[in-house]
């Protein structure tokens with residue numbers, strides 16, 4: 534996010550704040566320049582690039598308009614491509630496929646992306662204010678092997694968090710409160726990728742950002758894992774006979790995201806090929 538502001542501050546944001554400040558001074562302070570509102574408007578510290586108030590407002594606006602709109606457009610485009618390439622149209626006559634399902638999935642996903650983006654503002658503010666261990670790729674702050682090794686560590690960290698968070702959301706109370714919304718889609722399509730309760734989607738997204746607060750992460754790596762995780766989430770729901778499709782058929786199996794490691798350790802792993810072969814032969818009922 535700070536990369537975006539390095540670019541946008543001199544390009545547009547500085548001049549927007551200057552003209553807003555000028556208009557406020559003109560409109561509110563012409564007659565009573567000593568009022569408390571005018572002293573706030575006159576305080577340059579509140580309007581400078583380092584001000585937490587300006588940063589929070591700028592990040593909120595950029596997140597709301599740019600991040601939400603771009604992530605929604607990206608989601609719909611990728612979902613459309615995956616749907617076209619992989620989704621078996623015959624499934625639309627399956628008794629568990631909902632009437633107007635894709636429309637509902639898109640609505641739920643866009644709503645969840647909106648909530649998720651707004652709730653992520655404090656995390657972006659913390660990153661922009663330097664609380665994360667973000668650095669520029671190749672700046673020499675970490676050994677060279679770590680520039681690439683961090684992707685492996687991120688996947689292990691993210692998968693561990695996601696497996697246990699996902700299992701936690703399957704505890705009856707939380708399942709009924711939030712996660713049931715996602716599992717109403719027993720025949721998922723790529724558009725069910727974000728069809729979650731917004732708060733749950735936010736909690737599930739935390740590992741993407743948490744890594745950078747715990748260990749060094751390059752800004753480039755943060756962007757790559759963000760984009761990759763989003764693509765992966767859509768691909769998980771294209772309803773081919775794959776790992777996560779099993780989870781939508783049987784909620785006690787396959788909780789992982791990138792890896793099957795924790796499902797193997799936790800006794801929840803089902804091999805998708807064998808699972809779906811068993812279903813076709815009628816030996817798997819669920």
Ligand SMILES: [Zn+2]
Pocket residue numbers: 715721770777781
């Ligand atoms: Zn799912």
Ligand SMILES: [Zn+2]
Pocket residue numbers: 699703712716780784
């Ligand atoms: Zn689940």
